[in-house]
Amino acid sequence: MKKLLAYLLPFILFTNISYAIIEIDITEGNREPLPLAISEFFHDNNPEIIDKKITENIRTVISDDLERSGLFSSIDDKAFIQNNRAMHLKPRFADWRLIKAQGLLTGELTIEDDRLRVEFRLWDTFAEKEIEGLVLITTIDNWRRISHMIADKIYERLTGEEGYFDTRIVYVAEEGPKNKRIKKLAIMDQDGANHKFLTSGKELVLTPRFNPVRQEITYLSYFKNLPRVYLLNIQTGIQEVVGDFPGMTFAPRFSPDGGKIIMSLAREGNSDLYVMDLTNRVVERLTDSPAIDTSPSYSPDGKKITFNSDRGGSQQIYVMDSNGRNQKRISKQGGNYATPVWSPRGDLIAFTKFYQGQYFIGVMRTDGSGERLLTENWYQEAPSWSSNGRVLIFYRETKANDAGDGHSSSIWSIDLTGFNERKIITPVDASDPSWSKLIQ
Amino acid sequence: MVSTFQNYTRYLVIILFALFLAACETVPKDTATSSTSSTSSTSSTSTAAVEILDGVYVGSDTVEMLAVDVPDRIFFAYDSYSITKAAQNTLEKQAKWLKANGSVTIAIEGHADERGTREYNLALGDRRANAAKDYLMTQGISSSRVTTISFGKERPVNSGSNKKAWAQNRRSVTVRTN
Secondary structure: OHHHHHHHHHHHHHHHHOOOOOOOOOOOOOOOOEEEEEOOOEOOOOHHHHHOOHHHHHHHHHHHHHHHOOOEEEOOHHHOOOOOHHHHOOOOHHHHHHOOOOEEEEEEEEEEOOEEEEEEEEEEOOOOEEEEEEEEEEEHHHHHHHHHHHHHHHHHHHHOOOOOOOOEEEEEEEEOOHHHOEEEEEEEEOOOOOOEEOOOOOOOEEEEEEOOOOOEEEEEEOHHHOOEEEEEEOOOOOEEEOOOOOOOEEEEEEOOOOOEEEEEEEEOOEEEEEEEEOOOOOEEEOOOOOOOEEEEEEOOOOOEEEEEEOOOOOOEEEEEEOOOOOOEEOOOOOOEEEEEEEOOOOOEEEEEEEEOOEEEEEEEEOOOOOOEEEEEEOOEEEEEEOOOOOEEEEEEEOOOOOOOOOOOEEEEEEEOOOOOOEEEOOOOEEEEEEEOOOOO | OHHHHHHHHHHHHHHHHHHHHHHHHHHHHHHHHOOOHHHHHHHHHHHHHHHEEOOEEOOOOOOOEEEOOEEOEEEOOOOOOOOOHHHHHHHHHHHHHHHHOOOOOEEEEEEOOOOOOHHHHHHHHHHHHHHHHHHHHHOOOOHHHEEEEEEEOOOOOOOOOOHHHHHHHOEEEEEEOO
16 A cells, blocks of 8 residues: 555656656656657658658657656557647647647758758657757668667656666577577567578577677687677677686676676685786785676666676675675575666665565665565566666566476566566566666 | 464475375376376476585486496585585596596586586686596596586576486586596
8 A cells, every 4th residue: 555655656646746847757667658649750752751750750660669668658540630740840739739739749851962851859748848959960771779769768858867768778589499408699679670580500609798888798608618708799799708717707787887707716616706807917815705696786886786696505695895895685585586687776785585485586675675666477587778777677477387398588678667577578588687777 | 373373384285295105106007007298297296306405406307427336426415515425436437447448537517506606607617617626636547637517507407497406516527528
């Protein structure tokens, strides 16, 4: 009941005053999506724009991005009363209010010197004014990224938070029977477009993670049957092993400045945490316990590290200073905890919890208080944050029958509020997702 | 409330016991008629109860032989890397065989079941492989002949999602490398 009130209260307060300028409080959770009218962008019958269906495509990408966030709904354009170029200069706001659009997006496309010029305006139909507008110029084939950037601008203007649509997801694509699974690194835009495999499947690969500042991925590869942490440059395709360690290195993750990799090293049956500086290749040992220490993740300011350890007899979440000092357990609600990841906003740690035979994805504050479980399932793990810290992606597996059939693995997303759970469509089975920052 | 719960569990115990008896009953019938398809499914459910002891697989379905009477694998309890009595017996046979064949080198593969996070299971597989290696070393096998590799939960031997499959997958397997 208390929880329900917490969700309702801000909603009640905000509905009274929200007429001035449309705004969304994204901490509310399960609220009605805000209806937006997203019109096709006008142009002077340019044959290339018509041929490549650019105007329809831009509308679809923007509208899909915003709808997937769960915060907006896109009004069917068949309901539009006004549909002429004049609306990009001055919409007939009453017409748009009549079809219940609270916001209206209009735009114009031109091609000049083989460059696509995209101009858009976002209108508040109740306040009757333009609240956002921008001109973006790009190569013609770059219309998709421009669409994501426009969706980000709209999201940002209406929620007050940074958008997360111009981003990518790297993950492990899975094929074949469970006991002979073929795994490849794959990358795609956040909406599933531009899908590409990055490795051939010859070697087993696991747990890819984006560098927050460079076009680079760190991951685990079983190349030559020696499981080690690798680096992959996405642009050049060049792969290299990270360091020269006397045992398996695994569970890698970049520091927030992208200059270091923190990971586990297993030696003679014991796993501890190490960090390697990528510029001078200096390695520092951070933990020294006879227990398993793994799944490390830095706080966004780089001063703290959260990790997983079974030193107390069961898997729990710990926090320490980035030099390894002041190691302290923070998880305390019962059950086993794993895969802690620090939110890019710094205030929360997302985790996997195993409790009474079920797996949960949840969040807690960095001192372990305020634990909130977002989703429960037979098997799910490995949350990764959206760049703005509002959404989590993770992977989920289905149970196989006794013959071993019926097993599948897929990536899902869920809002931090615990609402808007969605499956992310991939060409084959998928696991170990990692979400990039906004593309620079 | 408490008493109804107790009643309920009592009924449940009775029902389960009845089912168990029914399952036992069918085994001799099946073997007697030596029917084809139904045999495997009934016998697997009835034998499951005795194939797992204290969470450790004690059957032989998945076990292969390195040599005559030298099993290639040992099994572990959930989230454990303790070497059981049965595992000691198997490793002692492996040690004897390795001593008799001084040029053989081996790799020990450590594995986990699917009920655990991927990264933790990599560490757990490493623990299991090294627990087996350590035991071989106490039997006089030089560490230079033994390498270890963890596959975490990546290479199950049984693809099912049930207790028996998980018990069969919690293992370390000795393989020849030369």
